[in-house]
Amino acid sequence: MVSLQLQDLGAAYGGNQVLSGISTPPLTGGQLVALLGPNAAGKSTLFRRIFGLLPGSGTVHIDGTDSPNPIAYMPQDNGSRPVLSVYEAILLARMQGRRLKVLPEDHAEVERVLDVLDIGHLRSRNAGDLSGGQRQMIGAAQALVQNPRVLLMDEPTSALDLSRQIDMLTLLQRLAKEQELLIIVALHDIGYALRFADAAMVIDKGRMIACGPTAEVVTAEMVREVFEVEARIEPCSKGSPQLIVERRAAQPSDLRPGGML
Amino acid sequence: MSSKADIGEQAQAGRDFYRALVIRRQLILVALATALAFSLCVDLALGPARYGLGQVVEALLWPSQVDEQLRVILWEIRMPVALMALVVGASLSVAGMQMQTILNNPLASPFTLGISAGAGFGAALALAFGVVIFPFAVDYVVPVNAFLMAMLTSMAIYGLSLRRGVTSETIVLLGIALVFIFNALMSLIQFFASQQAVAAVVFWTMGSLTKATWPKLWISLSVLVIALPLLARRGWALTAMRLGDAKAESMGVRLRSLRLEVLLIVSLLASISVSFVGTIGFIGLVGPHIARMLLGEDQRFLLPGTALSGALILSIGSICSKMIIPGTVIPIGIVTAIVGIPFFLYLILNRRVATW
Structure with missing residues (x-):
């Protein structure tokens, strides 16, 4: 592993x-x-x-x-809008450093990822015409297709x-x-x-x-110190922990005239 | 997620979709190549002595069986000019396309980055004052001067791109600044030069294929033949660059080294071309855009498509330059701009898919 x-x-x-x-x-x-x-x-x-x-x-x-x-890396930036179909944009991530010819296993891998992410219906769409959310899914597919x-x-x-x-x-x-x-x-x-x-x-x-x-790392103290927010962590009705935000923790700047408090 | 049978069907659907895409692009490339072959024949047929297409094809395929006069005119006078149009058109178009790719800017071309203007300045130095930068090629003073200045310009851009924090936008801005500097220097040369020299400089900057000879053609062709496989080898990485720097990097593309490698190759392509035929500004900008509209971004198709579309545009320009005023060959740089830009505007304004 x-x-x-x-x-x-x-x-x-x-x-x-x-x-x-x-x-x-x-x-x-x-x-x-x-x-x-x-x-x-x-x-x-x-x-x-x-x-x-x-x-x-x-x-x-x-x-x-x-x-x-x-290691594969999916950056935050969704990239520019080139004239490439979604299928090609995903295939492109797999083909880097490989020969120019696309092999059957490359197609199979692209289709597997399209299926895993449930975006097969976008296959023939122009990647540049997609919404931000759809392009984020393509980004995930580009990372996953590199195996x-x-x-x-x-x-x-x-x-x-x-x-x-x-x-x-x-x-x-x-x-x-x-x-x-x-x-x-x-x-x-x-x-x-x-x-x-x-x-x-x-x-x-x-x-x-x-x-x-x-559970050990994400605590109310950590949230207060790092994110400057007062919060509680409590189990929800199904027992999973959930974050309940109470208020923004007071900062010295908030006490000045014009500050948040 | 789907079952294995569904996945099998979907994989087949994906392969079918991709195969259709590839076949469509291959057909477009074949159509471009066919149009280019036809255009070459028409270009060869036109001139002070006009020939039929049948005669041209016969002279091309069986030169020993045709009339001596026809053979000499076609093979020794018109062929280097007609082929030079193809080679220079392809070279400038490929250079422009790769500059647009590595700088991620639709305005990048040998013209807008100052390479053509640098070549013009080098040529003007030779034409106006006989200044020889490289004294060992006296027969080729003008093209050698033009080439060296074009390469110097490219190296200035290359040097800048090595500096940390320099973006592709900065490089394009530097190119535009260089265009202004070289244009000012050209004006200065023309101010001090004799009337004949001014006429020669102006004619050179208009771009003309009539300067073509077999040796110049072989040199240009050799550079193109070496450059194309080098660029094709980087096809996947160059296509990824059009997704933006962050995306390309995340796919493992080494942006810095790839940019420098491609900039060097295309600088050589552009410098050789403009040094032999003068300033032809339109091809390096428009050839790539037309190819991109037809073929998309996949460089395995875009690269040959760009070469073919550039060659075709300049070949058609060569035909038009002989037809507009019978008996006069109008400089090709003027013709390509007058005929080509309205066509380009029509394509841009009526396109169905945004290419940038």
């Missing part, structure tokens, strides 16, 4: 240190891990550093796979409607279990992290705040 461990990861843009000292215990396949943090905490940067797009200090250890490209063992997804639900958000996270949870993938998902909705994620990583200002089982 695949295992990912980060050791003292750091990264800098120009002279600014944007990530430092990011370490985790070994994160094994079969888990959905939520990456949480406020805006500009460094979530996207951490993904880019793990994927190898940003140089920096520290090491990314991957064990338990002999795949030459074990990764570790999947990094930067806010994959941000443009989806409520039912699609739940569908997507349920699907990722199931894929992680069935295919023993390690899926790390950057999320802004802490409630979703509580409901769907097996583990959570919290970063703030480029530093790791906590990493471990979701």
